[in-house]
Amino acid sequence: MSAYLLDTNALIYYYCGDSLGRAIEPLLASPSAHFYVTNLAVVEIRSALASMVRREELKMGGYRLVMKRFSYDISSLGRFRVQPIRHSFVDPCIRMIEEYALRQGLALSTLDCLHLLAARDLQQREPDLQLVTADRAFANIADLAGVPPILLEAPEQPQ
Numbered sequence: 413m414s415a416y417l418l419d420t421n422a423l424i425y426y427y428c429g430d431s432l433g434r435a436i437e438p439l440l441a442s443p444s445a446h447f448y449v450t451n452l453a454v455v456e457i458r459s460a461l462a463s464m465v466r467r468e469e470l471k472m473g474g475y476r477l478v479m480k481r482f483s484y485d486i487s488s489l490g491r492f493r494v495q496p497i498r499h500s501f502v503d504p505c506i507r508m509i510e511e512y513a514l515r516q517g518l519a520l521s522t523l524d525c526l527h528l529l530a531a532r533d534l535q536q537r538e539p540d541l542q543l544v545t546a547d548r549a550f551a552n553i554a555d556l557a558g559v560p561p562i563l564l565e566a567p568e569q570p571q
Contacts, residue, residue, distance in 0.1 A: 414445040415538035417495065417531045419545035420456040420523075422564055423449065427457075427478045428470070432546050432564040439544070439562075440491065446538060448495045449486065450530045452523060457482060501529040512553050519549045531559045 416439055418426075425433030439445065461478060464470035470478075485492045505525045512520045520528075524547070531554065535541045543554045544562045551561035 413538075413540065414439075414442060415448065415534070415541040416445060416544050416562070417448045417450070417527070417534060417541060417559075418453070418492070419527060419543060419547065419550065420449075420453045420460065421546045422544045423453060423457050423482070424460050425546055425564065427482060428464075428474075431566055435564045436544060447492050448534060448538075448541075449492045450495050450497055450527055452497045452526055452530070454486065454494065456523065495530045495534050497526050497530055498533065501526055501533075504529055508557070512556070516556075518553055518556075520553050524550050524553070528554055528557055528559060532557065535559065 418436070422433070422436060424430075426436045427433065440447065458479065461470060461475050465472060465475050484490050486494055505522070508525050508528065509520055509522070512518045528543070528550075531541060531543050535558075542560045542562050543551070544564065545551050545554070546564040548563060551563040554561040
């Protein structure tokens with residue numbers, strides 16, 4: 413059975429109707445797959461959308477509509493299960509940042525590190541888990557850390 417953890421950027425593209433987000437639709441069409449978001453993404457999506465409202469890229473009505481759809485999708489009736497960020501992730505997060513950011517010189521943010529640790533924790537129940545993201549650098553680090561990524565990319569433009 414397939415399982416997917418959706419990164420916050422993937423969720424934003426999906427709910428805002430971006431072409432990158434439409435790339436998620438075939439995954440969501442699988443009736444037997446499990447879909448997850450972290451409880452951190454539940455906060456991050458609101459912050460990212462609020463920034464879009466402040467920059468006037470999204471109207472308040474659009475914000476409310478997206479949040480209503482997302483809230484339904486993380487409810488017991490919806491499609492996403494919420495994977496917690498655990499307190500026990502703090503020390504492993506420090507080790508990952510030291511390994512990937514310091515030793516290997518890769519860009520790994522604190523939030524991405526926490527999402528990645530949630531994915532690795534989830535792999536214990538869902539060994540076929542894949543991380544869905546639009547962030548190439550994060551996808552590369554996820555792959556190095558043993559979480560197979562699906563990198564969302566814009567469809568090729570006809571020439």
